[in-house]
Amino acid sequence: MRLRDGGVPPAVTSLRRMIGSIAHRGPDEFGIFRDHNAGLAHARLSIIDLVSGQQPMGNSTRSTWLVFNGEIFNYVELREELRSLGHTFRTQSDTEVLLRAYEVWGDGAFDRLNGQWAVAYWDRKERRLVLARDRVGVRPLFVAEHAGSIYFASEVKAIFAAEPAIPRAFDPVGLAQTFVFWASLAPRSVFRGVEELPPGQVWTFEGGQWKKHVYFDTSFPKASVATHGKHDIEVATDRVRQALHRATELRMVRADVPVGSYLSGGLDSSLVAALGRQYAGDMFHTFSLRFEDAEYDETEFQRLMVRQIGSQHHEVVVSRRDIARVFPEVVYHAERPILRTAPAPLFLLSQLVRDCGIKVVLTGEGADEMFAGYDLFREGKVRRFWAKFPHSKLRPRLLDRLYPYLARSPVAQRALAQAFFGRDLDQAARPGFAHGTRWRTTGALTRLFSADLRASINPDALVREFLHSLPDGLGDWSPLAQDQYIEIRTLLSGYLLSSQGDRMLMAHSVEGRFPFLDKDVMALATELPDEFRLHLMDEKHILKRASIGLVPESIRTRSKQPYRAPDALAFVSEPLCDYVVDLMDEGALARVGVFDPKAGASLWKKCRARHADGQFSNSDNMALVGVLSTQLLHRQMIEEIPSGREVVEVGTLIDYCPDDPKNTAP
Numbered sequence: 001m002r003l004r005d006g007g008v009p010p011a012v013t014s015l016r017r018m019i020g021s022i023a024h025r026g027p028d029e030f031g032i033f034r035d036h037n038a039g040l041a042h043a044r045l046s047i048i049d050l051v052s053g054q055q056p057m058g059n060s061t062r063s064t065w066l067v068f069n070g071e072i073f074n075y076v077e078l079r080e081e082l083r084s085l086g087h088t089f090r091t092q093s094d095t096e097v098l099l100r101a102y103e104v105w106g107d108g109a110f111d112r113l114n115g116q117w118a119v120a121y122w123d124r125k126e127r128r129l130v131l132a133r134d135r136v137g138v139r140p141l142f143v144a145e146h147a148g149s150i151y152f153a154s155e156v157k158a159i160f161a162a163e164p165a166i167p168r169a170f171d172p173v174g175l176a177q178t179f180v181f182w183a184s185l186a187p188r189s190v191f192r193g194v195e196e197l198p199p200g201q202v203w204t205f206e207g208g209q210w211k212k213h214v215y216f217d218t219s220f221p222k223a224s225v226a227t228h229g230k231h232d233i234e235v236a237t238d239r240v241r242q243a244l245h246r247a248t249e250l251r252m253v254r255a256d257v258p259v260g261s262y263l264s265g266g267l268d269s270s271l272v273a274a275l276g277r278q279y280a281g282d283m284f285h286t287f288s289l290r291f292e293d294a295e296y297d298e299t300e301f302q303r304l305m306v307r308q309i310g311s312q313h314h315e316v317v318v319s320r321r322d323i324a325r326v327f328p329e330v331v332y333h334a335e336r337p338i339l340r341t342a343p344a345p346l347f348l349l350s351q352l353v354r355d356c357g358i359k360v361v362l363t364g365e366g367a368d369e370m371f372a373g374y375d376l377f378r379e380g381k382v383r384r385f386w387a388k389f390p391h392s393k394l395r396p397r398l399l400d401r402l403y404p405y406l407a408r409s410p411v412a413q414r415a416l417a418q419a420f421f422g423r424d425l426d427q428a429a430r431p432g433f434a435h436g437t438r439w440r441t442t443g444a445l446t447r448l449f450s451a452d453l454r455a456s457i458n459p460d461a462l463v464r465e466f467l468h469s470l471p472d473g474l475g476d477w478s479p480l481a482q483d484q485y486i487e488i489r490t491l492l493s494g495y496l497l498s499s500q501g502d503r504m505l506m507a508h509s510v511e512g513r514f515p516f517l518d519k520d521v522m523a524l525a526t527e528l529p530d531e532f533r534l535h536l537m538d539e540k541h542i543l544k545r546a547s548i549g550l551v552p553e554s555i556r557t558r559s560k561q562p563y564r565a566p567d568a569l570a571f572v573s574e575p576l577c578d579y580v581v582d583l584m585d586e587g588a589l590a591r592v593g594v595f596d597p598k599a600g601a602s603l604w605k606k607c608r609a610r611h612a613d614g615q616f617s618n619s620d621n622m623a624l625v626g627v628l629s630t631q632l633l634h635r636q637m638i639e640e641i642p643s644g645r646e647v648v649e650v651g652t653l654i655d656y657c658p659d660d661p662k663n664t665a666p
Contacts, residue, residue, distance in 0.1 A: 053093030183494025380434025
C-alpha cells in the first residue's frame with residue numbers, strides 16, 4: 001500500500017514475487033488484487049469451501065477487499081447471526097463471513113471470532129488499511145515501511161522479496177531479546193525496520209497515520225476472587241471436559257478435508273487425539289516422532305494411545321544427522337534465531353503429514369500455558385515457599401522433584417542447585433520472579449556477542465523494560481497467574497507457535513489446529529482457582545481429571561516429559577555438515593559481525609571436543625544452536641534476497657489499473 005496518493009500503482013510483478021516466496025503456506029490457488037493505491041496477494045491452502053471462497057475477496061459493492069490466513073471455527077454461527085440482520089452470502093466460506101463481520105461490527109468483530117487468523121482489509125473508498133491478528137498469535141503477520149509504501153505479509157521473506165531495495169539487516173534489540181526471552185517480543189522483530197503485529201491487536205492505517213487497538217489480552221481474576229470456595233472440582237472438571245469436546249469438535253468438523261492429529265505420547269496430545277477420534281468417522285490419522293536417542297523417545301506411550309483409539313498411525317524416526325541435515329530449512333522457515341533444535345523434528349513430522357495426504361492436524365500446544373504444565377510454574381511455587389523461610393534446610397529439598405527427565409538435571413547436585421535457585425529470594429513477591437532464573441541463564445549467552453553489539457544492549461535492561469510493560473493490574477493476580485501470563489506473552493507466540501508450530505507446519509503446507517487455544521477453553525482455564533491447575537506439585541491437575549476414561553492411566557499419571565531433541569550433539573557428531581563447519585569458522589563469524597569471532601570459534605572447539613561423551617551444559621547447548629541459527633539466518637535473509645518462484649498461474653485476478661503499461665498482468 002502506498003502511504004500517499006500519486007505515483008505508480010503497486011507492481012503485479014512484486015505481488016507475484018511475494019506470494020511466490022510463501023507459496024508453501026498455500027500452494028492450492030493464488031489470487032491478486034490491485035488498484036492505484038494498494039495491492040493484495042493470497043496463497044490459498046484450501047480447507048473450507050474448496051469450490052468458492054477464493055481470495056482476495058470483495059464485498060458486494062467491491063469497495064472493500066480482504067485477504068486472510070487462518071480459520072474462523074465459529075463462522076457457521078456468525079453467518080446465521082449476520083443473516084438474521086439481513087445479510088446474504090454467495091459462498092460457504094469463513095472468508096466471506098469474516099468480510100461481512102467487519103463491515104457490520106468493525107474492530108468489534110474480532111472479539112466475536114473463535115479461531116486463528118492474520119487478516120488484511122483494504123477499503124478503497126476510505127483508503128483505509130486494517131491489519132489484525134488472532135488472540136495468541138497462532139498466525140504470523142509482519143509490517144514494514146519503505147520508500148513511501150507499506151508492505152505486510154505472513155512471513156518476512158515475502159516483504160524482502162517484494163522489492164530488492166528494501167534494506168535487510170538485523171535489529172540489535174530483537175536479537176538480544178531472542179537471547180534473553182527465546183524470542184523477540186512483538187512488535188519488535190529480529191529484522192531492522194520490520195515489525196510483528198502483536199497478538200490480539202488491530203492496526204489501522206488511515207489519513208497518513210497508524211491507529212493501534214488491543215482487542216484482547218489474557219487476563220486472570222484477582223487473587224482474592226480466585227478462591228477454592230467459589231468452585232467445585234467435579235463441576236469444574238466437567239466444564240473443562242465439555243469445553244475441550246466442543247473446541248475439538250469445531251476443529252474436526254469445520255473442514256472439508258480430513259483432519260489428523262499429532263501424538264507425542266504425553267497427556268496433552270493424547271487427550272486431543274482421543275477427543276478428535278470421536279468426530280473423525282471411519283478413518284483417523286495420527287502422527288508421531290520417534291528418536292534414535294532413547295533419552296528423547298516416547299514410542300511406548302504413543303503406541304499405547306494408538307491401540308486405544310484405533311487410529312491409522314504414522315511415524316518418523318529422527319536421528320541427530322536428520323536434525324543437522326534439515327536445520328537450514330528449519331531456520332529459513334522460522335525466520336528467527338532459535339536456541340533449541342526442537343523445531344527440526346517437527347519440520348520432518350509435518351513433511352510426513354503432507355506425504356500422507358493430510359492438510360490439517362490437531363496438536364496439544366497451549367495446554368501447558370493455560371493449565372500450568374511447565375516445571376517453571378512448579379519451580380516458582382517451590383522458590384516462593386522457600387522464600388518465606390529462606391534459611392530453611394528442608395524447603396529447598398522440594399527442588400529435587402523438578403526436572404527428573406533431564407540427564408543433566410539442574411537439581412542433580414543439591415548444593416549447586418540451592419545456590420542457583422536460592423538467588424533473589426527477597427524478590428519473591430515481584431512479577432517475573434519465577435522467570436528470573438531462565439532469563440539470567442539465556443541472557444548470559446549475550447557474552448558471545450561482538451563488542452559493538454554488547455555495547456548497544458543490556459540484558460537486564462531488556463528484562464526491566466519488559467516487566468514495565470506488564471498490565472497495571474497484574475500485581476493483583478496470584479503468583480501462578482502472573483507466571484502463566486508472562487509465559488504466554490514471551491514464549492507461546494514468539495517461540496512455540498512460530499518456531500515449533502505454524503512455521504514448521506506451513507513449511508509443508510499443513511495447518512495446525514489447537515483446541516487448548518480455543519477462545520472458550522482459554523477463558524475457562526484462566527478463571528479456575530490455582531489449585532485446580534497446579535495442585536500442590538501436580539501440574540495440569542484438572543486436565544488429568546478431565547482425561548479419566550479417555551487416556552490410559554499410564555499416560556494420564558506419568559511424570560511430565562517435555563518435548564525435546566538433541567541439540568549441540570546433532571552438529572558435532574561425525575560426519576560434520578559442511579555448512580556447520582563453514583558458518584562456525586572464525587572468519588565467517590567476523591564477516592557477519594553478530595558474535596565475537598574468537599568466542600564463537602572457541603565455543604565450537606569446546607563442543608567438538610565433547611562430541612564423544614555428549615556431556616554438554618544447558619548453556620553450551622543453547623549457545624551453539626543460537627549462534628549457528630543466527631549465522632544461517634544472516635546468510636538466508638540478509639546476504640541473499642529471499643525469493644521463491646514468481647507465481648504465474650493466478651486463479652483470481654482483480655486489476656483496477658489496466659492502463660498501467662509496466663505493471664499490468666498477462
